[in-house]
Amino acid sequence: MRKQIRVSHPIYNLLPTEIEGFDSLADLALDMHWSWNHATDEVWRQLDPELWEITHNPWVVLQTVSRDRIERVLADPVFRKNVDALVEASRQAAEAPAWFQPNYSQGSLTCAAYFSMEFMLSEALPIYSGGLGNVAGDQLKAASDLGVPVVGVGLLYQQGYFRQVIDKNGAQQALFPYNDPGQLPITPLRQPNGEWLRLEIALPGYSVWLRAWQVQVGRVKLFLLDSNDAANFPAHRGITSELYGGAPELRLKQELLLGIGGWRLLRALGIQPEVCHLNEGHAAFAVLERAHSFMEKTSQPFEVALAVTRAGNLFTTHTAVAAGFDRFVPALIEQYLGGYAEKNLGIALHDLLALGRQNPNDASEPFNMTYLAVRGSGAVNAVSRLHAQVSRHLFLPLFPRWPEDEIPIGYVTNGVHVPTWDSAPADDLWTGSCGKDRWLGTTETLEQDIRRASDAKLWKFRVDASRSLVEYARERLSRDLSAAGAAPEEAEAAKHLFDPNALTLGFARRFATYKRPNLLLHDPARLRRLLTNPDRPVQLIIAGKAHPADQAGQSLIQEWINFIRQPETRAHVIFLSDYDMLLTERLVQGVDVWINTPRRPWEACGTSGMKVLVNGGINLSELDGWWAEAYTPAVGWALGDGKEHGDDPAWDAVEADALYDLLEREVIPEFYSRDENGIPTDWVARMRESMAGLASTRSNLRI
Numbered sequence: 001m002r003k004q005i006r007v008s009h010p011i012y013n014l015l016p017t018e019i020e021g022f023d024s025l026a027d028l029a030l031d032m033h034w035s036w037n038h039a040t041d042e043v044w045r046q047l048d049p050e051l052w053e054i055t056h057n058p059w060v061v062l063q064t065v066s067r068d069r070i071e072r073v074l075a076d077p078v079f080r081k082n083v084d085a086l087v088e089a090s091r092q093a094a095e096a097p098a099w100f101q102p103n104y105s106q107g108s109l110t111c112a113a114y115f116s117m118e119f120m121l122s123e124a125l126p127i128y129s130g131g132l133g134n135v136a137g138d139q140l141k142a143a144s145d146l147g148v149p150v151v152g153v154g155l156l157y158q159q160g161y162f163r164q165v166i167d168k169n170g171a172q173q174a175l176f177p178y179n180d181p182g183q184l185p186i187t188p189l190r191q192p193n194g195e196w197l198r199l200e201i202a203l204p205g206y207s208v209w210l211r212a213w214q215v216q217v218g219r220v221k222l223f224l225l226d227s228n229d230a231a232n233f234p235a236h237r238g239i240t241s242e243l244y245g246g247a248p249e250l251r252l253k254q255e256l257l258l259g260i261g262g263w264r265l266l267r268a269l270g271i272q273p274e275v276c277h278l279n280e281g282h283a284a285f286a287v288l289e290r291a292h293s294f295m296e297k298t299s300q301p302f303e304v305a306l307a308v309t310r311a312g313n314l315f316t317t318h319t320a321v322a323a324g325f326d327r328f329v330p331a332l333i334e335q336y337l338g339g340y341a342e343k344n345l346g347i348a349l350h351d352l353l354a355l356g357r358q359n360p361n362d363a364s365e366p367f368n369m370t371y372l373a374v375r376g377s378g379a380v381n382a383v384s385r386l387h388a389q390v391s392r393h394l395f396l397p398l399f400p401r402w403p404e405d406e407i408p409i410g411y412v413t414n415g416v417h418v419p420t421w422d423s424a425p426a427d428d429l430w431t432g433s434c435g436k437d438r439w440l441g442t443t444e445t446l447e448q449d450i451r452r453a454s455d456a457k458l459w460k461f462r463v464d465a466s467r468s469l470v471e472y473a474r475e476r477l478s479r480d481l482s483a484a485g486a487a488p489e490e491a492e493a494a495k496h497l498f499d500p501n502a503l504t505l506g507f508a509r510r511f512a513t514y515k516r517p518n519l520l521l522h523d524p525a526r527l528r529r530l531l532t533n534p535d536r537p538v539q540l541i542i543a544g545k546a547h548p549a550d551q552a553g554q555s556l557i558q559e560w561i562n563f564i565r566q567p568e569t570r571a572h573v574i575f576l577s578d579y580d581m582l583l584t585e586r587l588v589q590g591v592d593v594w595i596n597t598p599r600r601p602w603e604a605c606g607t608s609g610m611k612v613l614v615n616g617g618i619n620l621s622e623l624d625g626w627w628a629e630a631y632t633p634a635v636g637w638a639l640g641d642g643k644e645h646g647d648d649p650a651w652d653a654v655e656a657d658a659l660y661d662l663l664e665r666e667v668i669p670e671f672y673s674r675d676e677n678g679i680p681t682d683w684v685a686r687m688r689e690s691m692a693g694l695a696s697t698r699s700n701l702r703i
């Protein structure tokens with residue numbers, strides 16, 4: 001039996017909870033279903049249109065508007081009726097059987113716990129960095145839509161991941177604004193007696209108090225832990241300040257809190273998941289604590305407990321290079337986990353270290369979190385077919401004497417939660433062609449249905465999308481420039497850059513060197529010629545952050561800014577700062593072509609390219625990750641020869657030339673070859689193939 005945990009809304013007592021109807025608004029604002037179901041948008045817009053437009057955070061809107069305003073809108077019977085209907089619809093949706101219930105009601109799965117260092121659900125809850133959090137967030141939303149019993153477990157970061165500003169000199173500055181928990185759509189997790197649920201976790205010498213929070217994601221709950229508890233030593237309050245910040249010791253502490261703290265939290269809530277999913281190796285300590293719980297229940301020794309519980313652990317690896325695995329020097333593991341190994345697990349430190357080592361007897365070998373995850377899990381998945389091959393090679397040392405291609409690593413290619421990434425016009429177009437529930441359950445006729453959309457209709461849809469993106473990019477750039485202290489004329493000029501009818505290319509991702517964000521810049525003169533051809537102009541939007549410790553990544557940003565600041569290119573390339581979810585949405589909904597240039601096979605999967613599919617954007621990408629599986633000449637363009645070449649600069653040069661050739665000979669001419677109605681028919685045919693053939697197969701709602 002699950003214990004009842006009540007959640008109370010007010011964090012700040014000033015909320016006008018006594019206003020009749022306020023609770024309904026609070027219920028809606030605290031259910032992040034609004035991040036992909038836009039039924040409630042109008043409610044927040046009516047309360048405060050400007051704040052809603054900027055933040056897209058209903059909880060902030062609700063806390064900011066005046067009591068008078070809330071009273072006034074709630075007094076309007078139409079508004080009130082709408083709110084009541086929305087609350088009722090959400091209550092019904094939470095109880096109605098979804099795909100999972102009729103199909104698996106007899107099954108034994110009652111709960112899967114999803115552990116992840118980051119979750120990307122909405123900009124209103126900025127606790128993510130990139131692709132890993134994207135997969136976790138989109139999967140929680142899909143679980144909600146499909147009715148799969150999942151609970152998420154993660155950390156609440158007071159400052160999240162850094163925010164980016166491009167300064168006057170074109171250099172990246174990292175900012176860490178504070179995430180005021182009162183303004184995030186989360187609630188303290190309270191015990192039945194009203195006490196805030198807190199967990200005590202022993203660290204060497206002291207214990208750390210963790211506060212527990214709850215996030216409602218449709219039907220799914222996400223639990224977050226943070227260490228900013230008033231009872232803690234100052235040094236411990238900041239453990240969960242930043243995502244991916246700090247030295248290895250801090251990272252180890254975060255991973256202890258996530259894995260061990262996370263599992264204890266589930267126990268405190270009376271939740272007993274059959275399946276524990278580790279989204280990347282960061283969460284691998286959950287495996288130890290799960291075994292420990294089993295030991296307490298059954299009095300079995302650790303070896304038995306691990307052998308029994310590992311069958312219910314599933315590990316998804318997301319990394320394609322061994323250097324990307326989290327490793328800790330043995331002394332750190334001894335310091336933080338020596339006592340835990342002996343007292344809680346009843347094993348020697350040496351045996352614990354062995355779980356994270358290739359050679360258990362090599363005292364100098366660091367402790368590898370990924371090895372612990374592999375050894376502690378009954379099944380291991382990679383995130384694409386190619387990545388499974390790469391992973392079998394990477395994990396070869398753990399399977400001595402096995403033939404490499406028989407190493408038991410499967411794969412589930414990542415998908416995206418399509419309702420999160422489609423634009424409102426795309427939603428209308430697909431609804432008109434394929435019906436309202438097209439992404440849920442069986443979608444057998446989806447492909448034929450969207451294929452029937454006419455050229456004229458598809459092209460108008462794209463033209464409108466380009467125009468919205470150009471308008472957005474102008475406004476956002478102008479704001480970026482003003483904030484960086486540019487002259488008012490420059491900020492004003494930004495509002496007139498770009499041509500809504502020109503071909504728009506998009507490139508936005510983390511600026512990590514393996515993604516080769518400067519491949520397009522390989523021959524700047526050639527790129528300039530491509531962009532500025534007066535008959536067939538091309539415009540390019542770039543965005544992306546480089547980790548504050550990654551100097552190489554930051555200099556790639558600077559390279560772009562220098563290129564953009566030349567008078568000839570200024571009108572053709574825009575760099576938008578602070579790549580985040582809101583920006584991604586606008587980009588994937590508006591670009592004509594989405595470019596991706598990683599060094600194969602380091603992308604593992606990649607998801608941003610899947611977000612453009614539903615919106616009619618076309619991919620031009622290296623044959624890596626998902627694109628190596630999805631690409632056919634009818635749906636887009638491919639870069640590379642399907643082989644690995646490491647970071648050989650000569651090969652980079654070959655691929656850069658191939659990229660220019662593709663743009664010059666295929667992409668640009670196809671876009672500008674119009675029929676008598678001004679429609680690029682070949683382009684539209686490719687777009688239709690991409691939408692029909694790929695959009696639904698890359699949806700994580702597809703069964």
Ligand SMILES: *Cc1c(COP(=O)(O)O)cnc(C)c1O
Pocket residue numbers: 129130131134508509510579580581584585605606607608609
């Ligand atoms: C989709 C997304 C990612 C992942 O993109 P890839 O290019 O596939 O790595 C990263 N960051 C943000 C903000 C995203 O929306």
